[in-house]
Amino acid sequence: MAKSRAFDVRRQSGFVFIALSCFVLLYLPIILLVVYSFNAGTSIAVWEGFSWQWYVSAWQNEKVQDATILSLIIATCASLVATTAAVMAALATTRTTKFRGSGLVFAMINQPLMIPEIVTAVALLIFFAMIKVATGYTGLWYLIIAHSAFCIPFAYMPIRARLQGMDLNLEQAAADLYGRPWRVFRRVTLPQLWPGVLAGAMLAFVISLDDVVITEFVKSAGQDTLPTYMLGQLRRVITPEINAISTVLLAISVALVVAFYILSQSKKQ
Amino acid sequence: MIEISGLTKTFGSGDSAFTALKDVNVTIAENEFFTLLGPSGCGKTTLLRSIAGFVDPTSGSLTINGDDILSKAPYDRPVNTVFQNYALFPHLTVAENIGFGLEMQDRPKAEVQSVVKEMLELVQMAPMADRMTSQISGGQQQRVALARALAPKPKVLLLDEPLSALDFKLRKEMQIELKRLQHETGITFVFVTHDQEEALTMSDRIAVMNGGRILQIGGPREIYDHPAERFVADFIGDTNFVSADLKSVEGDAAEVHLPSGQAIEARSVAGGPTSGAVTIAVRPEHATLTAPGALLDGTLKNIVYFGTDTHYHIETEARSTFVIRQQNQPDSAEDHKVGEPVGISFNPGVAQVLRD
């Protein structure tokens, strides 16, 4: 749209002020968090000079190590499961003729986006408690399944977008050239879909890595992920070690989201 | 041999139902260059996709060499398609695209390689074998699409307006190229176009379609010289329509009385009227300009010089326009004048009685 002299939102009084406040509110706390992760002292509010010591201490902290490993295992498994399910769901909602209730299926896939997380968390807590009583199993799979479930919509969105943007003629051409459905999927659909699949998996990974509420409710004793470990630490002494861990998490998330963005912008061939 | 009988396709149901194919009957012979010709939306693509297996006909039967193929999935039908937008695989090279059908059939690697090489040479794309399909021009993509469809040596090749995206010069070249390929491979071609000139120059036989029906099937000359229906006469080339009175029909010959009262022998049409008021069609170049007192008389309204020929626009006594096209001779002077009374004449058997 052409810029109009009569109305330019940037010239409205207060615009610059409000915009700036939003930026400050959003980014100042994060900047401070990052800055204080390099604090030489033990305070998270008083600057005493630059040091890497909190990164070193976090790195050497066995609890942090365990929580990190657990977080990575859960995020990896959950994003694999969620992405696989999302690919199948996206195929079912874009590659079949509209069936009765396909709208409902779409809504159900996206259910985690609509139901309050705390409700899901409580529901899962109760449900898994029943299973735990019945089977006695207290392992990691509860967390992996729970994470997979709420990651599916995030993996589903980019995959579905990619599928919808794809030329249906390509799959028909492959079938015309004697390709059976599964081979057409592997040789034509999947290679085209790949950027969407990667993007979906990365998004799911970040979402899983970041989760507190559901993890806190579902985890068994000793199953701390990085976010729940940090939450636990906050109840005791707060040192810049928390800042250091947060900064690393932030760096990983930003890297993944940037990669996701580049992938989803990648030329739709 | 493809035998299609009673093929009907209705899309949707209830109020939104739309019948795109209505009782289509056609037999296409082995090694034939068969063209489906008709305006946009007449059902050509729907018919082609029914043969390929992407449209499921509502009723009717479709066999290839006696095998019922309607019950088969697209990947089990011995046909290949050249898609209108080519549908080349963007993540594969030119050579991989061409080899795709053979790969899906699990042919041995060595065979795939040698067929791909042969196809690359057939369509003169050998130097581009390792390019991605986005790195070649539209005309080259067209050739790759053709090679890809020919590589598995199908019994039937279906081509959906394969030349419509090419510019004029390239289109003319590819028309000749396609004819050559059809001749060399001996494969049956079912070719879809809305371009009547393309249909006339390339086909062994043409089926003219409109509104989901096949109106007429015949060789290019027959379709052009003896259109069976007004739509066919109008869609292919230019035609004069004259109302006449049909007196009698004997085999191919029909006796008609023109508005001037003159009688002439016309050609009858199978399944057409045997008497009463009819319309006859006369091609502009099949009539000659004469002195008044001919089959039809009128006034010369306009003379248009076209280089190769001259068009005379005549207003007949029945107040309709009749166009005569006469080939020009070198250094001849125009000896007619606008406004003068003239006659229109044509030979017996030239006028065609139309079905409706």
Ligand SMILES: Nc1ncnc2c1ncn2[C@@H]1O[C@H](COP(=O)(O)OP(=O)(O)O)[C@@H](O)[C@H]1O
């Ligand atoms: N999947 C479909 N659903 C509903 N109508 C369709 C569908 N495919 C084609 N049609 C209709 O059928 C008619 C014939 O289409 P088509 O065979 O593509 O014509 P052509 O190739 O001769 O231009 C058109 O009116 C078109 O709108």
Ligand SMILES: [Mg+2]
């Ligand atoms: Mg079409």
